[in-house]
Amino acid sequence: MKNHSVSSILLIIIFIFVVISGCTESNGTVSDEFNETSEEESQQIAETYVINLDSYREYNLTEPTLVETVPLRCPYCWEFVYRFDLISEKDPTVIDTATVNVTVIEGEIVDSVYAQGSKE
Numbered sequence: 001m002k003n004h005s006v007s008s009i010l011l012i013i014i015f016i017f018v019v020i021s022g023c024t025e026s027n028g029t030v031s032d033e034f035n036e037t038s039e040e041e042s043q044q045i046a047e048t049y050v051i052n053l054d055s056y057r058e059y060n061l062t063e064p065t066l067v068e069t070v071p072l073r074c075p076y077c078w079e080f081v082y083r084f085d086l087i088s089e090k091d092p093t094v095i096d097t098a099t100v101n102v103t104v105i106e107g108e109i110v111d112s113v114y115a116q117g118s119k120e
Contacts, residue, residue, distance in 0.1 A: 037076050037107035043069065046080040046102035049109055053100070055116070059086040061095065077105045085119060095119045 037045075043066065050056060050064045061084070068081040080102050088094035097119045103111040 034075050035106035035108075037104070039069070039071075039078060042076070042078050042104040042107065043080055045107060045109065046078075046104050047082065049102055049112065050082045050084075050100050053114070055086060055089070055098065055114070056084060059089060061085040061087060064100070067099075072103070072105070074105065076107070077103075079103045086116070088118070 047064060047066070056064065064082040064084040066080060067083050070079040070081070071077070072079060082100045082102070084098055086096055086098055088096045095118075096116050098114065098116045100115075101111075101113040102109060
């Protein structure tokens with residue numbers, strides 16, 4: 001009986017130790033540090049994204065132009081708005097304007113919105 005009590009207590013102590021150590025160790029998935037990406041680096045990431053869009057590569061007439069940079073409410077977060085002219089996919093005689101909003105947070109593109117319409 002004494003052996004079972006000691007074994008049970010030992011098991012409980014080991015279990016508590018494992019639980020506590022699991023709560024205090026970092027597993028690499030959560031970090032308190034930010035990926036400190038500058039506005040210029042983030043802008044380059046956004047511009048590269050725009051240049052690699054299929055519609056830009058296939059139909060562009062002008063280089064993408066940065067028309068607005070919007071700082072967001074978090075560190076290292078921006079929304080970049082680009083515009084460029086391109087040949088209409090529906091009617092090659094028409095010139096459209098595309099606007100692309102690209103959100104970059106800590107060096108990662110997290111959202112983009114693409115809009116295209118006739119240039120009037």
